[in-house]
Amino acid sequence: MRALALLWGCLALRASAALTCPKEMSGFEGDTVTLRCTYESELRTHPKYWCREVGVFISRCSSKIFSGENSQDVMEGRVSIRDSPGELALVVSLRGLTLKDSGKYWCGAQRLGPDEACPVSLTVVPATAPEATAPEATAPDAAAASPPAGSSRPTTQPDSSSSAVGDPGPASSSHSSMPSVSIPTTRLLAPILVLLALLLAAGLIALSTHMLWGWRQALWAEDAQRGEKVHLPAAARREEEAPAQAPEAEETSAPCRSEEEEEEEEEEPDPAKFIAV
Template sequence: MRLLVLIWGCLVLPGYEALEGPKEISRFEGDTVSLRCTYREELRDHRKYWCRKGGLLFPRCSGTIYAGKEGQETTEGRVSIHDNRQELSLIVTLWNLTLQDAGKYWCGVEKRGPDESLLISLFVFPGSSRPPKQLDSTSAEDASPALSSGSSKPRVSIPMVRILAPVLVLLSLLSAAGLIAFSSHLLLWRKEARQDMETQRNEKVYLSHLAPSFHAS
């Protein structure tokens, strides 16, 4: 009977989806996956189940697990199923995934006539293909001393920086004061040199005026 119900559910009303949820899920070997299939209000009091799709020519359910009544959680092996009627959702959890768990599954709801069902494909990849985890901030801080110890550059501790900071500021002020004094001295020297040049020019002019009068006498 369940075979005919599933075939009918796959053929009729293809645009009508009484169940909604993920169509594909990908995890690694050893992971835990939890999925949610939501259903319509009119299916609240109907019996829900989870099963694996079997059969080649004619689809059928295998390893069917039914949700408990009154929201009770049902667990069989590494699979648990819970019907949350307040949220209109069927929650399925699979622990410690294996490569053999990969396949297609149904979230199903029994009702008069064909059952409502949602087909979900589960992909399980080998644990060896899992990408390496990135270090979090705590691990990075713990690893930083070990990484820096092998570096040839010396590290300056924070107290030393605090000691050197006022000295650097004082040196900067002294350098600025010296630069200002040098600039002032340079301006004064240029002013005195200009005055000497003007004095020499005036003397030459004065002597040039005295020369004709000297020859006339």
């Protein structure tokens, strides 16, 4: 059931041509922004709502705030919403902006089947200290110091000394040059970066294991070659020593036999001596 509900939420959050609204809006921290969405006459009687998009891989609407009847203002927290069927417009105001309010929102109309909805991206710029006001300011300086569209922050004028020097650019564009905050994009990229890091670590581990195994095989082959070289000279030495020992044994045995024969010959008596007597 939960999977079906998530699937239904994804189908419901789709861009619609029958309901239009600004794609982007911005404001300073602590200010109020106002959004005006227009719709076709076919959506005049359908309930309208305002919600914030949540989810990383599956986008869904969270904490829908529905409009009241008879063009009544409905306030919930810092959000106020009013539907004007006569003007075919839905007006949404968000007060007391914070940096956490940056993100993607949906302005939608509920109906049978997928809802008609329009995405809106909100960017909250950090508040800065107000600059010194000058008694007189030129029209370009006043236009450069104006806050973003939809913000209720009062207009400030740049210092006259900077314009007198001839370098009004940095002072007048301090707010416009601030980087925008893109929290949903960071949330989308975080799982991808983690997955890439894990794949890189696994590849490094596999490469190091393969190199270590090859190094061990090379050592084993080198040890085997050394063992064969040691056994071969020892066997050759034994074969050379064996024939050399055989003649020495024959030479040592021959003199022993000749001496015994000489002793036997000396002990035998001479028959000629006995005959003469």
